[in-house]
Amino acid sequence: MPAEYEILNLAKTPLPLGVVDKVDADLDTRLNNRFLDLRKEEIFTIFRVRNVVLRKARAFLQDAGFEEVNTPKIVAAGAEGGSTLFTLDYFGKPAYLAQSSQLYKQTLMASGFDRVFEIAPAFRAEESDTVRHIAEFTSLDVEMSFANSSEDVMNVLDAMICQILASLDAEMGDEIREMNPDFKAPEGNLRKITFAEAKEMLAGAGKNLEGDLDTEAEKVLGQIIKEKFDEDIYFITDFPSELKLGTFYARRVDDNPELTGYFDMDYRGQEIVSGGMREHRYDILIKQMEEAGLDPGAFDFYLKTFQYGMPPHGGFGLGIERLVQMILNLSNIRECVLFPRDMHRLEP
RNA sequence: GCCCCGGUAGUGUAGUGGCCUAUCAUGGAGCCCUGUCGAGGCUCCGACGUGGAUUCAAAUUCCGCCCGGGGCGCCA
Secondary structure, X not given: OOOOOOOOOOOOOOOOOOOOOOOOOOHHHHHHOHHHHOOOHHHHHHHHHHHHHHHHHHHHHHHOOOEEOOOOOEEOOOOOOOOOOOEEEEOOXXXXXXXXXXXXXXXXXXOOOOEXXXXXXXXXXXXXXXXOOOOEEEEEEEEEEOOOOHHHHHHHHHHHXXXXXXXXHHHHHHHHHHHOOOOOOOOOOOEEEEHHHHHXXXXXXXXXXXXXXXXXXXXXXXXXXXXXXXXXXXXXXXXXXXXXXXXXXXXXEOOEEEEXXXXXXXXXXXXXXXXXXXXXXXXXXXXXXHHOXXXXXXXXXXXXXXXXXXXXXXXXXXXXXXXXXXXXOOOOHHHHOXXXXXXXXXXX
């Protein structure tokens, strides 16, 4: 209890949003009045958790010899074709908002930055109107040279996630469990299942897959793993190359080009990371770009770097909001963004 | 972008053609009560997204638009 208090400012009434009301407000109403919404302790806690996640991720990566970098967010070409790019007028020239740091962090691999990471916004003009998509999200990108296999990349990610969650549990475990009673930090050595195994597990549950994992399949797989192993976080590895054609920079398995070394990390059926070994051989990269229907000419700056000594390398991209959403079991990803941007929301 | 659902006081809701000058809760204003800490009682305040249409009569039916919710495709 305060010994004394002084009124510095009187609030106008009525409030656009109750801060201590017994009635909950809709998320939309709350976001429209976010400055008041954030005064609620349980809402503020979400951002304290987010802060710890970012702090621990940085600490882990710095300790593991990764250097933090910043790459441009105004770019001339995207990593995955044009459909998800926001366009803008750059001094009279067409330009885009970066949908990922992919091309630049790979470029750095040819520059002697053997291990880099970046935590920065990524922009997607996807018409994805769901509780797990936003148009501007925070991407944690990691890239490392001289990785020999996807395993090397997964090991870094595995250790990072486990350290983040263990630290979170130690610092804020009780508060987190008030929001998500089932929160539990994994022991380490996260489970890896191949895409083919996932397909079998799903078939066993009566869900037969035609092509890639769809949303329902991902959720069911999350439930299966939870029931069978009581685990929340796992890798899905060895994606078929035909499912990753758009990801032209993915390296395929040398003795089995039907497969990529690409992996996803899923958290209770929600994809939070995607990564793998990158194709570092110029000729093959060009070929894969053409297969993806892209014009190599538009990627000159990127392709050039592969012609003067590019080490084999790999990395991953992690969606910070997706991770926080799953840690706290938030029903909507917008809950863990201060001022979210989506198809319909541009302010506040 | 596609499918389904919805838009009623500051906030969350009830209300499917006349009984609605619209319910309840929360909130605000005020009075009362009370050794308290999101206590209780009473009074008051405050709303039918928007534009058309049907009808003697529309919050309630129909159409357009805007906005929101859920799901899907796709992905971080």
